[in-house]
Amino acid sequence: xxxxxxxxxxxxxxxxxxxxxxxxxxxxxxxxxxxxxxxxxxxxxxxxxxxxxxxxxxxxxxxxxxxxxxxxxxxxxxxxxxxxxxxxxxxxxxxxxxxxxxxxxxxxxxxxxxxxxxxxxxxxxxxxxxxxxxxxxxxxxxxxxxxxxxxxxxxxxxxxxxxxxxxxxxxxxxxxxxxxxxxxxxxxxxxxxxxxxxxxxxxxxxxxxxxxxxxxxxxxxxxxxxxxxxxxxxxxxxxxxxxxxxxxxxxxxxxxxxxxxxxxxxxxxxxxxxxxxxxxxxxxxxxxxxxxxxxxxxxxxxxxxxxxxxxxxxxxxxxxxxxxxxxxxxxxxxxxxxxxxxxxxxxxxxxxxxxxxxxxxxxxxxxxxxxxxxxxxxxxxxxxxxxxxxxxxxxxxxxxxxxxxxxxxxxxxxxxxxxxxx
Amino acid sequence: xxxxxxxxxxxxxxxxxxxxxxxxxxxxxxxxxxxxxxxxxxxxxxxxxxxxxxxxxxxxxxxxxxxxxxxxxxxxxxxxxxxxxxxxxxxxxxxxxxxxxxxxxxxxxxxxxxxxxxxxxxxxxxxxxxxxxxxxxxxxxxxxxxxxxxxxxxxxxxxxxxxxxxxxxxxxxxxxxxxxxxxxxxxxxxxxxxxxxxxxxxxxxxxxxxxxxxxxxxxxxxxxxxxxxxxxxxxxxxxxxxxxxxxxxxxxxxxxxxxxxxxxxxxxxxxxxxxxxxxxxxxxxxxxxxxxxxxxxxxxxxxxxxxxxxxxxxxxxxxxxxxxxxxxxxxxxxxxxxxxxxxxxxxxxxxxxxxxxxxxxxxxxxxxxxxxxxxxxxxxxxxxxxxxxxxxxxxxxxxxxxxxxxxxxxxxxxxxxxxxxxxxxxxxxxxxxxxxxxxxxxxxxxxxxxxxxxxxxxxxxxxxxxxxxxxxxxxxxxxxxxxxxxxxxxxxxxxxxxxxxxxxxxxxxxxxxxxxxxxxxxxxxxxxxxxxxxxxxxxxxxxxxxxxxxxxxxxxxxxxxxxxxxxx
Numbered sequence: 001x002x003x004x005x006x007x008x009x010x011x012x013x014x015x016x017x018x019x020x021x022x023x024x025x026x027x028x029x030x031x032x033x034x035x036x037x038x039x040x041x042x043x044x045x046x047x048x049x050x051x052x053x054x055x056x057x058x059x060x061x062x063x064x065x066x067x068x069x070x071x072x073x074x075x076x077x078x079x080x081x082x083x084x085x086x087x088x089x090x091x092x093x094x095x096x097x098x099x100x101x102x103x104x105x106x107x108x109x110x111x112x113x114x115x116x117x118x119x120x121x122x123x124x125x126x127x128x129x130x131x132x133x134x135x136x137x138x139x140x141x142x143x144x145x146x147x148x149x150x151x152x153x154x155x156x157x158x159x160x161x162x163x164x165x166x167x168x169x170x171x172x173x174x175x176x177x178x179x180x181x182x183x184x185x186x187x188x189x190x191x192x193x194x195x196x197x198x199x200x201x202x203x204x205x206x207x208x209x210x211x212x213x214x215x216x217x218x219x220x221x222x223x224x225x226x227x228x229x230x231x232x233x234x235x236x237x238x239x240x241x242x243x244x245x246x247x248x249x250x251x252x253x254x255x256x257x258x259x260x261x262x263x264x265x266x267x268x269x270x271x272x273x274x275x276x277x278x279x280x281x282x283x284x285x286x287x288x289x290x291x292x293x294x295x296x297x298x299x300x301x302x303x304x305x306x307x308x309x310x311x312x313x314x315x316x317x318x319x320x321x322x323x324x325x326x327x328x329x330x331x332x333x334x335x336x337x338x339x340x341x342x343x344x345x346x347x348x349x350x351x352x353x354x355x356x357x358x359x360x361x362x363x364x365x366x367x368x369x370x371x372x373x374x375x376x377x378x379x380x381x382x383x384x385x386x387x388x389x390x391x392x393x394x395x396x397x398x399x400x401x402x403x404x405x406x407x408x409x410x411x412x413x414x415x416x417x418x419x420x421x422x
Numbered sequence: 423x424x425x426x427x428x429x430x431x432x433x434x435x436x437x438x439x440x441x442x443x444x445x446x447x448x449x450x451x452x453x454x455x456x457x458x459x460x461x462x463x464x465x466x467x468x469x470x471x472x473x474x475x476x477x478x479x480x481x482x483x484x485x486x487x488x489x490x491x492x493x494x495x496x497x498x499x500x501x502x503x504x505x506x507x508x509x510x511x512x513x514x515x516x517x518x519x520x521x522x523x524x525x526x527x528x529x530x531x532x533x534x535x536x537x538x539x540x541x542x543x544x545x546x547x548x549x550x551x552x553x554x555x556x557x558x559x560x561x562x563x564x565x566x567x568x569x570x571x572x573x574x575x576x577x578x579x580x581x582x583x584x585x586x587x588x589x590x591x592x593x594x595x596x597x598x599x600x601x602x603x604x605x606x607x608x609x610x611x612x613x614x615x616x617x618x619x620x621x622x623x624x625x626x627x628x629x630x631x632x633x634x635x636x637x638x639x640x641x642x643x644x645x646x647x648x649x650x651x652x653x654x655x656x657x658x659x660x661x662x663x664x665x666x667x668x669x670x671x672x673x674x675x676x677x678x679x680x681x682x683x684x685x686x687x688x689x690x691x692x693x694x695x696x697x698x699x700x701x702x703x704x705x706x707x708x709x710x711x712x713x714x715x716x717x718x719x720x721x722x723x724x725x726x727x728x729x730x731x732x733x734x735x736x737x738x739x740x741x742x743x744x745x746x747x748x749x750x751x752x753x754x755x756x757x758x759x760x761x762x763x764x765x766x767x768x769x770x771x772x773x774x775x776x777x778x779x780x781x782x783x784x785x786x787x788x789x790x791x792x793x794x795x796x797x798x799x800x801x802x803x804x805x806x807x808x809x810x811x812x813x814x815x816x817x818x819x820x821x822x823x824x825x826x827x828x829x830x831x832x833x834x835x836x837x838x839x840x841x842x843x844x845x846x847x848x849x850x851x852x853x854x855x856x857x858x859x860x861x862x863x864x865x866x867x868x869x870x871x872x873x874x875x876x877x878x879x880x881x882x883x884x885x886x887x888x889x890x891x892x893x894x895x896x897x898x899x900x901x902x903x904x905x906x907x908x909x910x911x912x913x914x915x916x917x918x919x920x921x922x923x924x925x926x927x928x929x930x931x932x933x934x935x936x937x938x939x940x941x942x943x944x945x946x947x948x949x950x951x952x953x954x955x956x957x958x959x960x961x962x963x964x965x966x967x968x969x970x971x972x973x974x975x976x977x978x979x980x981x982x983x984x985x986x987x988x989x990x
Contacts, residue, residue, distance in 0.1 A: 277486075278957055284481030285961065288473060295469040300462065410456075 006132045007106075014102065014139035015095050021149050022091040029087065032150035037362060040322035041259040042068045042187070042250075045151040049084070052077055060241060062249035068259070069153055070186050071237040071246045083151075090151060097159050098148045102139045104162040105333060106131040111169040111204070113306045114337035118203040120303035123408050124340035137336045143329035154326035157187040161330060164190075165309060168197040171204035177222055181229035188254050189320050191230075192294040193309050198222055199298065200305035256283060257321050262380055264362070265323040266388055269381040290319045300403075307402050310334040314395040318388045328391060335398065344401035347393050354390030358383050467972050474969065488890060491898035495882045497905055502879020504651055507912035509868055511546045511644060514918055515633065516553035516583040525615060526552055532626035540634045543641045545648065548633055553583060579918050581860055582636070584608060584629065595628045599636070604856040606632065639849045640861040644868060646670045651872045676805040677847035680866055681721070682928060683775035687808075688727040688838075690826075691766060692784045693734035700782075700826040702727045708828060709835035713842070716859055719921055720866060721846070724775075728767070735783065736762045741792055750785075751795035757802050760810065778845060779808030780838045782831075790814045801837045809841030863920045870927035871911055874904055877934040884938075890951070891943050900937035904930045 021028060032038050033045045041047065051067030054060065055074045061067045080089045108114070109131035115122050129137075138144055147155050160183035167176035176197065184191040198219060206212035237246055253259060260268045267286060274282060293315050301308035313334060317327035342348070362383045368375035408414070500506045517533075519526040530550050537548055584606045594611040614625040645662055662670075678684070690700050706725060714723050736759050741750040752760065761768070761781065768779050785792040791814035793800050801811040811834045813826075823830075849861050878901065885893065911926035 275957065280485035281482060282961070284485055285478070288478050288481065289965065291477070292470055292473040295473065296466050299469055300466045302462070 003130075003132065007135075010132055010136050010139060011099055011102070014136075015099060017140070018095045018098065018145065018148055019091065021145070022087065026087075029091075029149050029151055032146055033152070035150070035363070036262050036366065037264050037325050038146055038150040039152050040154075040263045040324050041261050042254060042322045043152045043154040043157075043324060043326070045083075045153065048073065048077065048153060060243075060245070062241075062246055065249075068249055068253040070250055071241050072185070072233065073153060073156075075240065094148050094151050094155055097155050098139065098144060101155075101159040101162045102135040104159070104166040105138050106135045107166040108162070108169050108306070108334075109134045109337055111166075113169040113200060113204065115340055117200075117304055117306065118207040120406065120409065122340050122405055123412065124343070124405065127340040127343070129336055129339045134333070134336045138329075138333035141329050141333060143325040144333065147324070147326040147329060152324065152326055154187065154324055157183050157190065158326055158330045160186065161190050161193065161313065164193070164197060165200075165306070165334075168201040169204060169306060171201055171208055173201055173205070173222060174225070176201055177225040178229050181226055181233060184230060185233040188251050189290065189316055191226075192291060192316075193312055194223075194226060195294055195298040196301070196305045196308035196312065199302065200309065203305060254321060255287065262366075262377070262384075263322055263324060264328075264384050264387050265321060266319065266384065267321045269377065269384075272377075286319070286321070290315065303406065304402060307338060307398075310337070311395055311399060314391060314398075318391050318395070328387075331391070331394075335394070338398065338402070341398055341401035341405060344404050345397045346400070347397045351390050351393040351397065354386055354393065358387035358390060362387065464976060467969075467976055470969055471973060488892045490885075490893040491895045493882065493885055493893065493898055493901055494905065495885065498878040498882040498901065501875040501905065501908060502882065504872075504875065507871070507875075507908065509545065509648070509871060509912060510916050511864055511868075511920075512916070512918045513546070513548045513581040513637070514551055514579060515548050516551050516580050517586070518553045518583060519586040520588065521586070521615065523552070529615065529623070529626055532623055533629045536627050536630035537633060540630055543645055546637070546641050546644055548581075548637065550584075551580075579920065580604075582606060582633075582857060584633075586610060588612060595625055597628075597632050599852060599854050599857075601854055602856065604854060604860065606636070608632070636852045636857070637861075639851045640864065642666055643670065643849060643861070643865050647865065647868050647872065651876070673844070674847065676803065676844055678776055678778065678806050678845050680870060680931075681775045683722045683724065683773075685773065685775055685777040686723055686725045686780065686842075687768065687777055688725065688780045688782070689766070689768065690727075690729045690782045690784065691733045691735075692731055693786050695731050696824050697784060697826045698731060698824050699729060700831060701828045702831070705828045705831040705835055709832060710839060713839050713855075716855065717846070720859070720863055720924065724773075730766065733762065733766055735760050736764075741789065742795075744795070747793075747798070749791045749793050750789050751793055754794065754796050757794065757810075758804075761804070777808075778842065779804075780841070781808065781810045782834050783810065783812045784826075785812060785814060787815060801834075801841070803841045803844060806845070808845070809838060811837050860920065863924050864915075867911065867915060867920055867924040867927045870924070870931045871908060871915070874908055874927065874930040874934040877931075877938050878904060878908075881934070881938050894940065894942055897937045897940050897943065900933045900940075904933040904937065907933065 029045075039045065047067050048069055050064060051061035051069065052074055054064060054067070056078060061071070061074060077090070080093065083090045109129075115125040115128055147158075160179050164176050164179035164183055167173075167179055180190060180194060180197065183193075201222070202213070202215065202218050205218070234247075238244055257267060257271055260272055262268050270282070270286075271279065294312060297308045297311055298305070301311070310331065313327070314331040317323050317331050320327070362380070365375060365379040365383045369377060369380050497506070517526070517530060519529060521529075530552055534550050537550070541547065582604045585608065587607055587609050589609045589611065592609065594609055595614055596609050598607045598609070599605075600607070608625075608629060610625050614623065642662060646667060649662070688702055688706070690697070690702075706727075710725075717723075739752065739756045739759055741752050741756075743749075744751045766781075768781075783792075791800075792812050793814075794802065800814065801809065803809045813830075813834050843858075847862065847865070848858050849865075850858075852858070881897075881901065884891075907926040907930035911923045911930060914920070914923035914926060
């Protein structure tokens with residue numbers, strides 16, 4: 001039972017690392033929760049506590065204009081003891097969330113959908129990492145650990161996205177739809193993952209069953225299920241807060257970007273500089289830009305829906321309005337599933353260097369701007385550009401590698417030859 | 423960008439070497455694409471284009487459309503050209519006569535007739551009414567009140583009441599205008615009453631002439647005001663001599679712009695340390711308040727005062743000592759620079775309304791008396807700003823009082839109130855304050871009416887001239903309110919209810935200004951269309967190029983294939 005021993009070791013070590021960090025550095029969670037790279041206005045634990053306080057005192061949590069997160073988080077966290085006095089409970093919760101996410105990632109890896117989907121057999125399918133290694137890559141990723149220690153609520157969205165992918169790659173339609181609707185309810189943009197994941201779920205179901213189910217009926221029933229689940233969650237929120245105003249404070253904030261707190265994304269700087277009369281227009285352009293990838297990638301990568309979904313999470317980490325390192329952590333943990341593409345990637349060194357460069361210099365430049373006062377906003381924005389560039393290089397390069405991989409299957413005689421795009 | 427990879431990537435071999443088993447010839451020619459990959463690429467391109475066309479275009483249309491509320495341009499233009507409202511000023515004059523009603527009616531008719539003959543300004547008409555004569559009510563004669571008789575004491579729209587008093591002695595007819603109530607006493611001899619048979623009695627003519635004289639200046643003011651507004655008013659306006667016009671212009675440049683509230687600032691400046699205090703509060707109470715109270719219907723006032731020691735006038739002003747009159751004299755040119763704007767803390771404006779400054783300057787004893795050279799006077803008015811009074815210490819009080827008493831301030835206060843009258847635009851005649859104030863009400867109502875109308879016209883022109891500025895609903899609402907109140911003000915004017923006319927005109931003016939100076943309208947005035955290229959291109963250019971190129975390439979191949987198929 002070597003695998004089980006490995007598993008236990010990995011998970012035990014991950015839990016130990018997290019709890020150790022929580023207990024030996026009691027000020028670390030608050031420090032990280034205040035960092036703009038980790039906590040955005042829509043995921044911050046401090047804002048969650050503010051909303052929780054208002055909620056417990058029977059005031060609408062959205063009254064203060066501080067809390068922008070989903071209403072159903074409030075009853076969940078109000079069950080826990082007050083984190084400022086007894087942080088242990090919430091620490092355990094976040095550790096558990098990370099472990100469950102890793103478990104879901106293992107399920108994805110075990111399903112083999114990354115290398116051998118129904119319509120496509122990669123010629124390099126033997127080149128893969130074990131599920132334990134993939135889970136370890138998630139659990140010991142410093143970005144994941146930082147998100148967990150900062151207790152950012154994006155950890156929850158990450159978990160539900162991973163569960164949705166896992167369930168889709170197992171062909172479990174109902175749980176997939178439910179997990180995805182929770183993820184969308186928490187942070188809205190995961191709804192764009194629905195088309196590729198639906199295809200993934202369909203492919204798995206079709207390969208398991210003797211005859212493929214009717215595609216249109218499958219699509220309609222799952223879409224209706226997603227709508228119903230989302231509607232149910234929104235209705236529960238309505239019952240909880242007593243009015244629909246939470247829509248304005250949660251999804252309205254994500255759509256309209258009223259809070260321009262700096263983050264690692266590209267939006268905040270752009271909208272600080274924006275002429276007021278063009279603000280709405282460019283909000284529309286930016287959102288459409290994010291959304292337009294979903295259909296295009298799904299169609300182009302029809303044979304590898306899991307890869308399309310993973311690439312979309314990478315695009316979310318770059319182009320959504322309030323990205324944090326948690327989004328990058330999700331993408332970078334899904335990437336090891338595609339170990340077989342790594343030999344085909346051409347700019348791995350450049351991308352890795354850019355990511356490392358941004359991770360170390362980002363906090364330094366932020367310090368120069370905000371605390372030392374010797375820099376300005378351009379310092380931090382430049383470093384977020386490098387960060388986004390690094391991620392875009394990975395996204396583009398892996399996409400190239402996936403297409404090359406498809407091409408190699410199509411024309412095996414050209415394997416290993418130089419190619420160019422025409 | 424990942425997008426270009428996703429949208430158009432199709433991987434093809436580089437020039438294949440001849441050793442390659444599959445290459446048919448040495449020339450590098452990519453093998454034909456499979457039908458599947460062609461369709462895949464097309465569907466990807468179409469999916470991007472669908473997002474752009476189905477979602478992008480509506481977003482662009484919706485978010486960059488300029489909202490322009492509908493404005494009643496026709497009505498606004500009509501107001502600006504004074505087509506809607508022909509302002510009229512029908513003044514009511516009540517006549518109290520201690521004579522039988524029949525005779526009184528007769529006298530009234532005669533007087534009215536001669537008045538109308540004298541009047542050459544049809545918009546401004548005096549109409550006589552017969553009033554109860556309370557002071558003879560207990561006389562033996564029975565007064566028969568008919569429909570025309572009104573109760574004078576309860577109607578503030580009565581401009582003036584004329585009281586006929588029979589006297590036996592003295593030169594008759596003669597008249598006396600009460601200075602502090604709107605009443606004209608006319609003394610007449612018994613023989614001057616018109617008889618039933620005669621037409622045109624000397625008394626009637628006399629009263630008509632007196633009344634015409636009393637309202638002469640008001641007519642000039644209103645006529646001047648009317649002549650400055652556009653529109654078909656030429657026949658209404660009466661002709662004014664150029665001298666009068668120049669005088670009225672001069673006066674209107676001195677007066678402050680109308681505001682519902684003025685701040686009055688009374689300041690005491692002295693170059694030395696005495697007087698260190700003044701009894702300003704009781705002086706204002708005594709000399710200023712009665713006048714200010716009588717203006718309550720037109721303006722509100724707030725007052726503040728200050729004492730500034732060791733604050734001399736502008737150092738460049740040097741008075742000369744005049745041996746003849748033994749006094750220090752200021753030349754007329756110096757007066758404009760007298761106020762030490764650099765050092766005297768005279769705030770330009772407190773709060774919403776304009777500030778009127780009154781400066782009392784007490785010169786040093788070594789430089790007193792200080793007077794104006796040309797006139798020997800000691801006060802002057804600064805147009806649209808306030809007034810200055812130099813109060814020379816009298817020789818009598820050698821002890822140099824540290825505190826100025828109320829009595830010592832009296833002359834200065836009288837000067838200040840005269841200056842305030844000019845600054846408010848109060849007419850200079852007749853010698854009856856209530857009459858002058860009611861004239862001011864009419865003049866102000868008319869001028870506010872005209873200025874609100876012309877603001878409406880300006881807004882309408884702006885609306886047409888700048889099609890790129892947004893017009894929010896607020897502006898349309900303000901415009902509606904303005905026209906509504908303008909109509910009410912105009913109706914009130916025609917009915918002779920001047921106080922309510924002023925009230926409505928004031929609202930109309932405020933709303934018109936609010937609409938014209940709406941902040942959100944001017945945001946894009948200085949944003950020409952060329953700048954939009956600079957806004958759109960940097961972001962949309964890079965995104966659009968691969969989209970358009972891909973679409974064009976696809977179209978090209980489709981057309982080529984189509985042609986090839988037709989030719990074969």
